[in-house]
Amino acid sequence: xxxxxxxxxxxxxxxxxxxxxxxxxxxxATAVLGLTGPGAAPTAAAGxxxxxxxxxxxxxxxxxxxxMAAGGHHHxxxxxxxxxxxxxxxxxxxxxxxxxxxxxxxxxxxxxxxxRALARSAVNELxxxxxxxxxx
Amino acid sequence: MAVRKNQATLTAQEKRAFVNAVLELKRQGxxxxxxxxxxxxxxxxxxxxxxxxxxxxxxxxxxxxxxxxFEQALQAIDxxxxxxxxxWTTDRTADASIWGADFLGGDGRSSDGQVTTGPFAFGAGxxxxxxxxxxxxxxxxxxxxxxxxxxxxxDVDSVLALSDYDTPPWNSSSDGFRNNLxxxxxxxxxxxxxxxxxxxxxxxxxxxxxxxxxxxCFIDRLWAAWQTRHPDQGYLPADHTQDVVGLNxxxxxxxDIAPAALxxxxxxxxxxxxx
Numbered sequence: 001x002x003x004x005x006x007x008x009x010x011x012x013x014x015x016x017x018x019x020x021x022x023x024x025x026x027x028x029a030t031a032v033l034g035l036t037g038p039g040a041a042p043t044a045a046a047g048x049x050x051x052x053x054x055x056x057x058x059x060x061x062x063x064x065x066x067x068m069a070a071g072g073h074h075h076x077x078x079x080x081x082x083x084x085x086x087x088x089x090x091x092x093x094x095x096x097x098x099x100x101x102x103x104x105x106x107x108x109x110x111x112x113x114x115x116r117a118l119a120r121s122a123v124n125e126l127x128x129x130x131x132x133x134x135x136x
Numbered sequence: 137m138a139v140r141k142n143q144a145t146l147t148a149q150e151k152r153a154f155v156n157a158v159l160e161l162k163r164q165g166x167x168x169x170x171x172x173x174x175x176x177x178x179x180x181x182x183x184x185x186x187x188x189x190x191x192x193x194x195x196x197x198x199x200x201x202x203x204x205x206f207e208q209a210l211q212a213i214d215x216x217x218x219x220x221x222x223x224w225t226t227d228r229t230a231d232a233s234i235w236g237a238d239f240l241g242g243d244g245r246s247s248d249g250q251v252t253t254g255p256f257a258f259g260a261g262x263x264x265x266x267x268x269x270x271x272x273x274x275x276x277x278x279x280x281x282x283x284x285x286x287x288x289x290x291d292v293d294s295v296l297a298l299s300d301y302d303t304p305p306w307n308s309s310s311d312g313f314r315n316n317l318x319x320x321x322x323x324x325x326x327x328x329x330x331x332x333x334x335x336x337x338x339x340x341x342x343x344x345x346x347x348x349x350x351x352x353c354f355i356d357r358l359w360a361a362w363q364t365r366h367p368d369q370g371y372l373p374a375d376h377t378q379d380v381v382g383l384n385x386x387x388x389x390x391x392d393i394a395p396a397a398l399x400x401x402x403x404x405x406x407x408x409x410x411x
Binding site for chain 2: 093096098099105106108109110125126127129130131132134
């Protein structure tokens with residue numbers, strides 16, 4: 001079983017790289033644009049925990065959230081979000097909406113008021129599965 | 137001219153042809169490129185930066201081009217195939233025929249969310265998920281778990297009544313038809329359907345579930361319905377605007393087609409009926 005998992009993960013990385021090449025220009029441009037700028041900080045309904053860290057065990061998974069320097073991680077935390085969420089030490093790709101709510105790559109089509117709520121929902125969706133790196 | 141049909145009206149043979157073409161594209165390797173391309177845009181489209189595929193005016197023309205490309209890939213395998221659409225205002229339960237074992241297969245099982253019926257069940261041997269945010273390689277669904285109800289016809293009508301195509305700041309906080317259809321504002325149509333299906337459809341890699349194409353085909357049909365209702369309105373922004381795709385700006389990743397060339401879907405296909 002672990003062999004199959006490894007194969008799947010390697011395949012995932014390879015496929016992601018193939019597909020990402022198509023959109024590489026878009027991703028690079030966004031990463032640059034997302035670093036700083038007056039438009040980067042949402043003005044409305046800032047999440048209550050946006051400036052706070054958390055570190056807890058939820059459904060037997062360790063979830064952590066922490067502010068980070070904007071653009072400090074080239075593909076992390078969603079361009080310009082200034083926040084990072086980890087599940088068992090693996091990064092959950094996330095981004096912030098203009099109204100201050102949050103979404104993750106696991107729950108892309110619904111919003112959460114705080115990074116903690118987003119992390120807990122991702123744990124529920126994962127049902128014990130591990131996050132794998134997404135190469136873009 | 138290709139005619140896109142309501143999936144509820146497909147014959148058994150038409151369902152088989154669609155499913156087999158999708159399975160063959162997957163076997164050839166082309167299918168997963170669509171999944172990665174979609175997710176690349178999901179992750180790079182931001183409210184305060186460049187945005188093309190989502191949360192922006194080009195959400196509709198971008199997906200129209202994306203679906204055309206997918207449909208052409210299927211037609212290279214079987215020229216008789218066209219994309220079916222799923223009218224979730226009428227086929228709105230987990231036991232609707234779209235989820236039958238002869239078509240998309242059913243709900244995920246309660247223990248782990250794995251789809252175990254139909255041609256896309258992992259156990260059937262032809263549908264291994266390779267582009268995923270986690271280490272599961274089987275198709276996942278949780279019908280009706282993330283949100284109880286699909287949008288109603290009244291919900292759709294309320295969005296089709298909006299007269300502005302889109303409004304500044306051209307993102308997930310905008311008023312107007314596009315953002316209410318996409319679902320970041322208002323009654324929430326498109327986003328809600330992704331959440332209703334759940335599993336892979338909830339994620340940025342949503343095209344892993346073939347239901348993605350039938351859902352977006354219906355969204356595409358609703359765009360045409362809005363155009364019919366508002367003949368004096370058109371795609372906005374008409375001019376070049378920072379970070380978003382204007383009427384005559386080409387769209388990534390293709391860089392060879394602008395929204396203006398995609399406004400009239402009848403250049404490419406028709407629908408069996410207007411919404």
